[in-house]
Amino acid sequence: MKSNALLKWLGGIALGALITSVLMGGCGGPKQSGRTARSDVQEAAIKTYVAPGDLDEFYLFYSGGHSGNVYVAGIPSMRHIATVPVFTPYPATGYGFDKESKEMLGEFTWGDAHHPSISETGGNYDGRWLFISDNANNRMARIDLRDFKTKEVFGPIPNVSGNHCSSFVTENTEYVLAGSRFSIPLPKGRFESLDDYATKYNGLVAGIKVDPQSGKMNLGWEVLMPPFNYDLGDAGKGPSAEWGFWTCYNSERATGKLEVTSTQNDRDYIAMVNWKTAEKAVAEGKTTPLSGVPVIDPKKAPGVVYLLPCAKSPHGVDISPDGKYIVGSGKLQSITTVYHIEKVMTAINNKDFAGDEDGIPVLNYDSVKEAEVNVGLGPLHTQFDDKGFAYTSLFVESAVTKWKLGTWEVIDKVPVSYNIGHLSAAEGDTKTPAGKYLVALNKLSHGRHLNVGPSQPESSQLIDISGEKQVLLYDAFTEPEPHYAQIILASKLSPIEVYPQAENKDPNAIWDVKDASIKRDGNKVVVKMIAVRSSFEPYKVEVNQGDKVTIHLTNIEQTTDELHGFGLNEHNINVVVDPGETKTIEFIAKKPGVFPFYCTNFCSALHQEMQGYLLVKPRS
Ligand code: K7E
Ligand code: CUA
Numbered sequence: 001m002k003s004n005a006l007l008k009w010l011g012g013i014a015l016g017a018l019i020t021s022v023l024m025g026g027c028g029g030p031k032q033s034g035r036t037a038r039s040d041v042q043e044a045a046i047k048t049y050v051a052p053g054d055l056d057e058f059y060l061f062y063s064g065g066h067s068g069n070v071y072v073a074g075i076p077s078m079r080h081i082a083t084v085p086v087f088t089p090y091p092a093t094g095y096g097f098d099k100e101s102k103e104m105l106g107e108f109t110w111g112d113a114h115h116p117s118i119s120e121t122g123g124n125y126d127g128r129w130l131f132i133s134d135n136a137n138n139r140m141a142r143i144d145l146r147d148f149k150t151k152e153v154f155g156p157i158p159n160v161s162g163n164h165c166s167s168f169v170t171e172n173t174e175y176v177l178a179g180s181r182f183s184i185p186l187p188k189g190r191f192e193s194l195d196d197y198a199t200k201y202n203g204l205v206a207g208i209k210v211d212p213q214s215g216k217m218n219l220g221w222e223v224l225m226p227p228f229n230y231d232l233g234d235a236g237k238g239p240s241a242e243w244g245f246w247t248c249y250n251s252e253r254a255t256g257k258l259e260v261t262s263t264q265n266d267r268d269y270i271a272m273v274n275w276k277t278a279e280k281a282v283a284e285g286k287t288t289p290l291s292g293v294p295v296i297d298p299k300k301a302p303g304v305v306y307l308l309p310c311a312k313s314p315h316g317v318d319i320s321p322d323g324k325y326i327v328g329s330g331k332l333q334s335i336t337t338v339y340h341i342e343k344v345m346t347a348i349n350n351k352d353f354a355g356d357e358d359g360i361p362v363l364n365y366d367s368v369k370e371a372e373v374n375v376g377l378g379p380l381h382t383q384f385d386d387k388g389f390a391y392t393s394l395f396v397e398s399a400v401t402k403w404k405l406g407t408w409e410v411i412d413k414v415p416v417s418y419n420i421g422h423l424s425a426a427e428g429d430t431k432t433p434a435g436k437y438l439v440a441l442n443k444l445s446h447g448r449h450l451n452v453g454p455s456q457p458e459s460s461q462l463i464d465i466s467g468e469k470q471v472l473l474y475d476a477f478t479e480p481e482p483h484y485a486q487i488i489l490a491s492k493l494s495p496i497e498v499y500p501q502a503e504n505k506d507p508n509a510i511w512d513v514k515d516a517s518i519k520r521d522g523n524k525v526v527v528k529m530i531a532v533r534s535s536f537e538p539y540k541v542e543v544n545q546g547d548k549v550t551i552h553l554t555n556i557e558q559t560t561d562e563l564h565g566f567g568l569n570e571h572n573i574n575v576v577v578d579p580g581e582t583k584t585i586e587f588i589a590k591k592p593g594v595f596p597f598y599c600t601n602f603c604s605a606l607h608q609e610m611q612g613y614l615l616v617k618p619r620s
Contacts, residue, residue, distance in 0.1 A: 044473040047464060050077040058426055058487050060439060061116050061130055062460070065481030068111040070132060070143065075426070075437050075487060078462055078476035086141045086150045087111020087134050094565065094576030095150070099584040104153040112136035114164055115232075115484040118145075119173040119215070123237040123323075123431035127492040129215045131167040131176045138163045140176060140208055142215055145493055147578075154217040158291040159186055159204050165246045168429075170235040175207035175220055175275055177235055177244045183227035187291040198253035201227040204295070205246050205305075207275050221278040222295045223305055224288065225271065226358045227253050229262070232316045232381075237431055238323025240341040245326060246271045249313040251357070263313055263332060267365070269357075270308040270317050270328050272344070277304045299359035306348060307357060309365040310337050311372075316381035316422075320390070320405055321431050325370065329379035329392060336379045336392055338408070340370040371408040375401040381484075383425035385465055386435035393420040393440065400440055400463065402470055414470040416461050418444040424485035425465065434489060438463040438470070441482045449477050458482055497560040499580030506582035508552035513537040527551040531564035531577060533604045536597070539612035545592045545619040551585040553577055565600025568614060574600055592618035 050056055056074025064071055068088030072081050088110050089096025096105050111134035118125040130143040139155030140163065157163060162181030169176050183201040185192040192200040202224055209220035228248035236243040251268040254261035281287065281301035287294035298305045310317075310328040314337075318327045326339040346352070347368050353361040378396025385391070389411065392401045398419050402412040422441045426434035445459035457477040464471040501511060510516060510528045516537040517528045525547050530537045531554070543549055555564050555577035566585065567574045577583050599610035 040471070044464075044471070048076045048078065048462065048474045050074065050079070055490065057490060058434075058437065059490055059493060060424070060485055060487050061118070062424075062439075062441065062478070062482035062485035063113040063116050063132060064479065065114070065483055066110065066112045066136070067479055067481070068113055068134075070113065070116060070130065071478055071482065072148070073476065074490075075439070076462060076473065078460065078474050080476075080478070082148060084143055084148050084150065086113055086132055086143065087137070087139065087153070091574045092576075094574055094583070097573055097585075098575045099586050101150070104150065106153075108137045108139075110136065111139060111141075113141075113483075115167055116486050117167045117169045117176065117429070118486045118488055119210070120169050120430065121172055123171045123241075125427060125430055125486070125488045125492060126173075127488060129173075130486065131169065133163050133166040133178065135162055135164045135181065140167055140178060140217060142217065144215070145495065147496055147499070151215070152217060154208065157206065157208070158219065158293045159188065159222055159295060160206055161188070161204070165205070165230040165233040168233045168235045168244070169210075170207075170244070170275065171237045171241045173210050173212070175235070175244070176210055176217065177205070177233045177246070178208055179203070179205035179230040179233065179246055180225075181229050181231060183229065186224070186295075194255050197227055197255045203228050203230050203248070205230055205233075205244070205271060205273055207244065207273075207278065219293055221275070221282050222290075222293065223273055223278060224290070224295050224297050225305070226251075226360070228269070229258075230271070231314070234317050234319045234429075236319050236323055236326075236341070237321070240319060240323045240326070242274050242276045243341075244273045244275055245317045245319065246273075247310065247314040247317045247328060249315075265312070267309040267311050268313055269362070270310045270314065270326065270339075271305060271360075272308060272326075273305045274303065277301075305360050306344075307360055307362045308339055308344065308368055309354070309362060311335065316379075318382040318384075321384050321433055323431075325405060327382045327390065327392075329375075329382060331378055331380055331395065333379070334374060334377050335372045336375050336382065337369060338371040338373060339368045343368045343370065373403055373408045374410060375403060376410075376413065380420070381422045383423050383428040383438065384433045385425055385428075385438075386433050389465075391423060391425060391438055391465065391470075393423045395419055395421065395443075398442075400438065400470060402465070412469050414463060414472060416440040416442055416463075416472070417448055417459060417475070418442055418446065422482075422484040424487055426487045427489065428487065434487075436464070436466050437487065438465045439485060439487065441485060443481075445475075445477060448475055460485075497579075498558050498562075499578060501556075501558060501580055504554075504580055504582060506552070506554075508584070509554045509582040510552075511554065511556050518542075524548045525550070529553045531555045531566070531599070531610075532557060533562065534599070534606035534610040536566075536599075536610065536612045540615065541612070542615045542617070543589045544617050545589055547589045547616075549585075549587055549589050549614075552582055553585060554582040555579055562603060563601040564603055564610070566597055567600040568597045569595045571595065576601055589614070589616045592616050 058075035085095040164181035166178040250262035286301040
């Protein structure tokens, strides 16, 4: 005992000495552990500390990659607030278990959520919807930011294969851009040997039309493209507002080990589509039917699409806030290439072409290039602030480079831990970025968190970009895998807290326990059920084995936070109903016996009592 106490005391002295030396700004200790000097740490702590009860200034929406979700956090605290399930069932909110969300997910139980995009009006985030792409199953989803719920899963989009180069919205959300990362023979379902890849496979880029009132998506137009890999995109704004841009790798049209075969050319392309001209081509019938939709063949519709040469196997393409500059990042280079939209327009008007790809004009590089910026190794993505600076992520170098639009000088570089993919600046995709904060979305996090075994989290680092030099403020961790994010001023969103009863248009909603009912029609049983603190009405549902059971469950609460769940034993069902919401649960009563159902969401002191029974009479 005594020696233990002594050891503790000695430890205390050692710790005290360490703190003293850190405070004095000396010693290599903190450097080795990757931390900065004490005063910077204090500074960062003050900048990111959001006191209990206080609120963050920004929302951060990040894609959950192959989790199929969207994560919501606050900035500057970086605290995770919510998970919005999109492409994957999520029992925590009952998503994918009730009839409506089950139908939205269709045959798929996962998606690969890559790029979120907040809807825009006049080139600024309007806070209405968040779109997000699914690279795995070629879908596009729309989350309503009024209630943070997925309202639409559109797709699989006809002819699109590997919907990665999306979702990017045009200036007034006329379109959400989509496209094919993986070229295939079209229409889908056709077989062609991989040996004929270069001639019988096709890429494709698309514009999904968004209804300005409801946000509902519809296919607008598709453009048939050469068999390249369309990787990332962005929509123009201001002088480039009529254009959608997509990078591509593999202009070699190669197969096999693409890491070798698709990296032969010094330059690949940025494809640019004029969506007004595309609309016209569709209206004039300059299309080819593919999978039941009219697709624009560029050979028959000149002026729809052009190619900008871009070094080398580019990844991100990003349009500057003023819409003048197109920034393409060549991930196998140490430069990003900047084009000026006026130069591009002049080259198009003068037919200043260097050749073509399957009839698509390739613009003359020297005529359209504005600058090659020496950002560093492995540039991927670029974001912007409110002072005319651009920020480019460097995967290979594990850093963010700050550079100046117009003068093209590199101002500053901050190391990140480790290997950054995307970065996201506050309101960074708009005409008026907010500045202040940047989040580095890193692919690796090794050693900067408590050890959780081999399946390690991703790290996201908050960087202060308000000064000349970028300052690292905070490390946050998430489950895999945030690719891209959107940061919007919290003041722009005012989500509802309950669904007002008057808005509930479900014909099967009931609001009074005396309206609760069980009705039988042949072997169909329809239940209208109420959930309210702390009981279900009816609490007993008797059916026959083999019956088709439908339960319309209304949570009649109109109080914030009063959610109720409906978990049914051994039936793989859990539905959560928010205050004022009605959800439909459907199943076949296959198994005889007595099955309890219970509220899964802790709602009151008598939550545990909120339960009932499904009684299934055996068939014989
Ligand atoms: Cu760069 Cu899917 Cu946008 Cu990940 S992608 S990094
Ligand atoms: Cu209702 Cu717990």
